[in-house]
Amino acid sequence: MPSLHANHSSPRSSPWRCHLPVSATVFTGVLLTGLLFLGIRAWERREAEAVLHARAAQRLELLREALGNSLEALHSLGAFYNTRGSVSRSEFRQFVGHTLARHPELQALSWTPRVPASERAAVEASVRAEGFPDFKFTERDPLTQHTAPARERTDFYYPVYYIEPLARNLTAFGYDLNSRLPALTLARDEARAISTPPLRLIQEEHNQPGFIVYLPLFAGPAPASTAARLAANTGFVAAVFRIDDLARPALGQQPGLRVTLGDTAINETVIYTAPAADDAPLSDHLAPCTLTLPFAGREWIVTFTPTVNFDAGVRPWQSWAVLAGGLALTGLLAGYLLAGRRxxxxxxxxxxxxxxxxxxxxxAEEAAAAANRAKSDFLASLSHEIRTPLNSILGYTQILERDPDFPVRQRDAVGALANSGRHLLGLLNSILDLSKIEAGRMEVERGVFDLIALTEGIVEMFKPRCAEKHLSLRASLPSGGPRPVVGDEGKLRQILINLIGNAVKFTPRGEIIVGLSPLNNEQWRFEVIDTGIGLEPAERAGLFAPFHQTLAGRRLGGTGLGLAIARRHVELLGGRIEVQSEPNIGTRFHFALTLPAAVLHPSFADRPLPHLAAGVRVRALVVDDNRDNRFILARLLSDLGCITASAATTSAARDIVAQEAPDILFIDVLLGETTGPALLAALRADGLPATVPAVYHTAALLGPADREALQSDGGGLLVKPFRAEDLCTCLQRIPGVRFDDAPPDAGPLPLDLDDIVLPEDLCTRMSVAAELHSTTVLKACLEELRQLGGPAVPLADHLRQLLRAYDLTAIARLLNRLRVQSPVST
Structure with missing residues (x-):
């Protein structure tokens, strides 16, 4: 039985499970269609209401404009009276005649003086004398509603004295406006135009309502207080309107609209009605639109009621079409779902x-990216630990290379150590540059440098290597002398060194051309062209990837980072490096950079290492917890002529500052017991003057924010390993510090150079060693020069003096002036 029950229930439940999605789809489709239908119907209503409101606002704006123009005419009349002071009847008629011609909505313009009761007879007599024998002050009889002589008053009369056009407003001529006293009083007290409520004009022969706008006039500018305004009031100018004549042009008989005008002050009583042009029944599904119109102290209500023939531009069949289309689409969708469920x-x-x-x-990609970032962060963080021993190695070698009394046998070993240290520093910088690029820490450091000198210097640096491989290396540079520009000299130098080094490595024969040419908009094109082994198309695909090496590259050695760093640097400087290559023909790398023109100023790196000028005394304090770093920095400062002191701890530094008052401080950023900024703050608190500069030095990689904070706090920053020339720049922060460019013991040459002829091979080796700053090779060449005897001995002594001053530039210039003797071929 259980099995039979199971087999029986499965076929019955299966159709329900099959049709449930279709049923849900049909239900949802019908529901959404109904909601969409209702939504479109509501949208149609909103659109119709928006059209109704827009048309109502347009008509109301026409009425507002007509009223505004009329008020301007009234204010012009008031200004006319204020300007003239006294206006005759003919002048009044002439002025308002032009105004009435431009404003047909005005029934009349009038002038009403304020007449004291005692002057009534005189005023009436003066008007009769003007040719109006029947003139008298009048008012409306409350019983007969006709005009009658005005009653006697004890205060003031307000008769209509001038009114134009007079012919159709003769009934109002002399009419006393005390019946309009509330409007007159409000206008006078507030010193502005005030309108009366809708009323029947005294000169109106029919039942058309009207209203009057009064503008008070004063003897001089309007006073500030109400009492003063009462005393200074001379009368009123008025504009008389008939409501039908005013409202009909703006509101009269609109297609599909019935318009009414009411006044809120009298319970929104309708004072004007414009039936629809088609006289159709009013709409029962579209609500009227009611707008308010403030005017001369009153507020009007304008109601626009649509009729069944009101055309809002909305097609009511759209909602029904949506309903039919939605139901049809629901049916089609249900059929499709039923057929394609599987x-x-x-x-x-x-x-x-x-x-x-x-x-x-x-x-997986996120994990790989995280691992890559971790790798880059790790390499960047190792900078401090790697650069610290390198600073000691290169620092000691700088000291030993500058020692002229160092034994010749050991100078070779020091030279090899220095070259190895510089090579290791180059590899480290390449790896760290790549890690900084990938970690987003690489910055562009802009400065002024000579583009021609930079390119020539790099080309000269590679000439010995090219000579060893019998390659021709030449530079194609623009003429015209130096080209100072603004840019990142270090990154551009690294780019060119990597590209030229790559060309030298993969060019077994032929030539290498380094091209530099100006383009438009301060752009420069750089090219490195070789006649080397070239690249296969498949090898060019991953050419710029980090650690990527071709088969020939793995055979010749290298890190695989040179081209990757070159491309990243070019992109960081705003360019794009491109390559064209053919196997066994050669390769061409080129890119363009924007380098604005600038003015070049010489730096210490362009001159021989100087010495403090005679009479200049500088006391320098070196604070570093690393003994080697203290010794190297103190020794380099001593070689420059400074009096140095060293401290390894905070307490020792504070004691030295208190006793010796140093002129400049060199503080390590990361000390064992504190930090450089904290130590400087403590020294300032102890009384170290703020004028004493403090230079931080560190082997760590710093971000832009940290670098800026250290430079603004201490006044300078050195990154290890640094050169002795960098210390000269730091010492110049001290007021009054001067340097002697020429060493004191390098006097004038003791003999005439025309008497000296050197072997070509010896002169070439000395020139190359001077250009490469190889003191070891130079010292060996000087021993060989002394062995020549004769005039070569004093020449060797003079060159040794220049070498002791490390003035390798002067040595190179002197060697270029000598005559050489070519070897005799046998």
């Missing part, structure tokens, strides 16, 4: 599988 399930399964694969790949 295929949808297959697609869903395939999509789920694909999404799983995508998610796994994304996680």
């Amino acid at each position: 295929r949808a399930a297959e697609i869903a399964l395939a999509n789920a599988t694909l999404q799983t694969e995508v998610a796994e790949r994304k996680r």
